[in-house]
Amino acid sequence: MTATTTAATPAAPGADLRGLWRLVARREVSVRLRDKGFVVSTVLLLLIVLASMFLPPLLAGGPDRYEVAVTARTAPLLAAPGADGGAAAGTEGTVVVAREVADAAAAEALVRDGAVDAALLPGASARAEIVGGTSVPQGLLEVLTERVAAQQLVSGLVEAGVPPQRVGELLATPPPATRLLDPDAVDPVTAMLLGIAFAVLFFQVVLIFGFSIAQSVVQEKQTRVIELLVTAVPVRQLLVGKIVGNGLLAFGQMALLVGVGLAGFALSDREALASLPSLPLAAGWFLVFFVFGFAMLSCLWAAAGAMASRLEDLQSTATPVQFLVMIPFFAAVFVRDPGPVLTALSYVPLSSPLVMPRRVLAGDAAVWEPFAALALIVVTALVLVVVARRLYENSLLQTGRTLGFRAAWRRPV
Known part of the structure; x- marks a missing residue:
């Protein structure tokens, strides 16, 4: 007052x-x-x-991380093309870690138990197959498909007689450059x-x-x-x-x-x-x-x-x-x-x-x-x-x- x-x-x-x-x-x-x-x-x-x-960046968190069971035959397929076959592979926003097991049965057991997100196993006709439980996460599926296709392409070029060094040079070709016509546009x-x-x-x-x-x-x-x-x-x-x-x-x-x-x-x-x-x-x-x-x-x-x-x-x-x-x-x-x-x-x-x-x-x-x-x-x-x-x-x-x-x-x- x-x-x-x-x-x-x-x-x-x-x-x-x-x-x-x-x-x-x-x-x-x-x-x-x-x-x-x-x-x-x-x-x-x-x-x-x-x-x-x-909050949006915090809720988005870090990159998606997945664990995949592999055997000795499929482990090289998960490595980045041209790499020596490390234990982890990934693209932007996705990290895939390979967990090597003895055979396909052990890999499927891990998938059933939920210990891994998927398994990468040898399939019929020299094709690899991605094995999941009820489903395979879309991000993981895209990474596995891309990596397996790239490694199979490398193997095919080597079998066709292309020198490994030349294969490495082809894979090392830089991606297309980006040029914006209106870079200041909002x-x-x-x-x-x-x-x-x-x-x-x-x-x-x-x-x-x-x-x-x-x-x-x-x-x-x-x-x-x-x-x-x-x-x-x-x-x-x-x-x-x-x-x-x-x-x-x-x-x-x-x-x-x-x-x-x-x-x-x-x-x-x-x-x-x-x-x-x-x-x-x-x-x-x-x-x-x-x-x-x-x-x-x-x-x-x-x-x-x-x-x-x-x-x-x-x-x-x-x-x-x-x-x-x-x-x-x-x-x-x-x-x-x-x-x-x-x-x-x-x-x-x-x-x-x-x-x-x-x-x-x-x-x-x-x-x-x-x-x-x-x-x-x-x-x-x-x-x-x-x-x-x-x-x-x-x-x-x-x-x-x-x-x-x-x-x-x-x-x-």
Whole structure:
């Protein structure tokens, strides 16, 4: 209650009331920073961002490791072509270890007992056969097929009279070189996923802070604290201070999340970050769009809170604002492919904060397009601020009943 008393202190005669919004903003910041819910939600969002960066590589684990039973006749088939027939063979992401046994019966016994993943045994017509229990893992099957085919090819060349040295030279022929026509192009799937991540962050933070603004307005009305506040601070200054205070906190939280996300991305997958040269620019534009998008919507949350008389009534007055947040979010998530629809969404003021950063990341937006979309948001924000301010001013001191839009729009007599 200390912060409330400070905000409600009457101004001295002749004092400039235009700067009182700073006191209200300071009160909002101090109250939210002491709120355990705000601290916990910030920590949870940070954990979600970090988990999305580090958990996939950790859950993927190391290379798949398999153990295969072989006999003296089939052990050389498992060695890499040109090698001396070591005990282990593998390709990228797969390691195969050979376990030599006396005969085929012993190998099959190990397979039945589950001691090995499969067995490589001599088959009919000089062919080898891969023996499994109920099934053979696909990765192991691919490695065994590749290795056996390569070794049989080597044996066939030697039997055909090709000198072993020449066989080694043929097998040592380097693979084809890779040349990219557009090496700086961003992978569309990566751009889509990061764009969705931006949209989710925007949606979460705006929804959390929006409900918090609306709830604080209702609580001030329900406890009659608002009647004390308006004796010291004009209603318009209350609205400005509440929006600025919560906006500073929301931007700070969002900047922290984006910064931690970029740092985690750089640590967990540097190659992917190097392939996304436009990511820092897209993150910067996302923060800019977030500031104006939050300003555009937060005043409507305050108006929704002023129109309710109790916390139980807030859901009904806040539903239109929720739709203004949720519909653009789902549109940004479900429209994934670049094209006219995504381009149009990047210019619609309610969805452009979620879509334009994705287009910047993908390199699909010209230099001037984010500025044009931002200008449309500013114009829309000015209109919505005027509408929300009237609803807020007309509803704030009306208690005892929940106001509809028409009733809140009419000036009280």
